[in-house]
Amino acid sequence: MGWLKKLNQFDRIGINNITCLKLSAIFISCFTVQSSVPPVFVQKGKDVLLDVNNVPEDFTIFVWKLEKENSILVTFYPGGNSKISKAYTGRIDHPDNKKYSVILKNLQETDSRVYTGRLTTDDGDSTLVQHNIIGINQRSQTPALLCKSTCWMLQ
Secondary structure (H helix, E strand, C coil): HHHHHHHHHHCCCCCCEEEEECCCEEEEEECCCCCCCCEEEEECCCCCCCCCCCCCCCEEEEEECCCCCCCEEEEEEECCHHHHHHHCCCCCCCCCCCCCEEEEEECCHHHHHHEEEEEEECCCCCEEEEEEEEEEEECCCCEEECCCCCCCEEE
């Protein structure tokens, strides 16, 4: 339990909002969570659902985009048409039962970021949903640690 005592010392010296993910018995990866959106950890190579449920029918445009870069993954138009950006061609699927949700296939560590579902209507723009996806290298046999002001073991 010496490692847990060490991790709790981060809070005492004023370093917080650090997420540590123990990926194997030897390797620990630490990164700062720069989003208020809770992270979802997805194994590299797996698919992840970017889900949205509350898209009104009277919209002008709905897009899935990368939060920080403003890059668009998919654009949906009224009537059900959609356009996948060239960078994501072959990596985006539409689930049968979710009209504006998308599946990002073959997740890579470089895909770790906040994905935003953004709606434009006659009344303006709004964010409907955000997903903070974090790709991890492998499924670990050891539990993961999530540290904010305290540490939790994720198993």
